[in-house]
Amino acid sequence: MQVRTRFAPSPTGMLHIGGVRTALFSWLYARRHGGVFILRIEDTDRERSTEEATQVILDGMKWLGLDADEGPYYQTKRMDRYREVIEQFLASGHAYRCYCTKEELEAMRNQQLAAKQKPRYNGTCRNRKEPRPGVEPVIRFKNPLDGTVVVEDAIHGNVVFDNAELDDLIIARSDGTPTYNFCVVVDDMDMKVTHVIRGDDHLNNTPRQINMLRALGAPTPVYAHVPMILGADGAKLSKRHGAVSVLQYRDEGYLPEALLNYLVRLGWSYGDQEIFTLEELQRVFDIHDVNKAASAFNPEKLLWLNQQHIMRAAPERLGKLLRPQLEALGIVCEDEGKLARVAKVMQERAKTLKEMAANSRYFFEDVQKYDEKAAKKNLTAEAVAALRLSGDKFAKLEQWNATSIHAAVAEVASELGVGLGKVAQPLRVAITGSAASPPIDVTLEVLGQEATLRRIECAIGYIESAAG
């Protein structure tokens, strides 16, 4: 039997990392088993669904590379089908019209709550024969009154629910529109979903869905209720830490494979391995190995993983991704070769592409302003000799590469009788404006001879004017 999984977000809020992780698990499981991954947009709540949220889902999935084999399906386009099944339920006696008013329901609720009972519909209209004038009825599913439902969950094992705990849920509102739990059932059946992987906040909905599936004579899928993601403080995920659009991670300079790698390790592990490529994950991921407990989102580990993936990424690709980050800083560079060279020397010293861009300015524009502390320490009167001699030697270099530059710097140091640092640091500040950069030789190589000489002159001028 072919595995068919689905990701079924509702576009009522922005797709965030919690949703992405369930999507990832579903996608991985389908890929691992050569199955089909379906994307379904659950937009039956027209009030709260937004075009923007739908677009974020689509763009986010695309950015992450979680490609769907089928869909996106939209529930709002399947209304005729839902009506058809409701009619079928009504005809078969699995559902009935309920004429209780919202006020009556509300009163019942309050009464039950006051009596410390679980609020449930009491079944008043279950056997009603005649309509009630003046009331547009809702349609309820006739849930079995006794017996138990066992949810066979791939993560939690068997979870048993008493039917007596369940009530007759509304499957169609008085305006005729179908409700969530019902639509899910019809969709999962029609789309032949074999594995329902979703957040464990849905575990309680599952027995109702199984009962409806049975009433339809449809097979029950394998369920896997994955634990939720908590905020860094252990509380519910909020905007402060992670409940933001996934696209924000792209804009902040995260690599999709890093975000995915981070999320997959939340509740899942494979020995002691921390860093995975997507190809590896597709090979080794198994939903049965997912933990039961919720886990807290840790931005620092995400940052570390992002850096690890940046270090492993191809410079050409990083260069392309660096470009928009630089543009956000007002730096335009169309030279892809140079962008790749910069990325190559910067890739093990940036946790995000955004940070890489911010620390790469000097490769693209002359130094506007020296870092105060760095200048005070390194752009001193004593440093002038080293700068001047370096400049002279650099000017004479015919081969401009790290090896020749390194040799020149070493010569300066030995001729002046000082350590390498006494030459490299002033150069670094002169060239980059700061005390931190890749090794001075590769930095200068990427920068180019002309700009190097210009900036050395500039720094000497700065020192002399500061002294005078």
Add this chain to the structure above:
RNA sequence: GCUCCCAUCGUCUAGAGGCCUAGGACAUUGCCCUCUCAAGGCAGUAACCGGGGUUCGAAUCCCCGUGGGAGCGCCA
């Protein structure tokens, strides 16, 4: 309130009764490497929620607490 779920370092996790003096990773501290910043290497601090069982033996199995979470909508 009722039902369901969950519980190992600060965080993510390994752990399927003896391999546990509880392992790895992030973070943190120190050291090494070093032209700076990183990266990397080495070392350190740090956990089985509590109580009862079962067993020769429990982080692992059972029960009861406690704590956290979810659901109980004409929301999804």
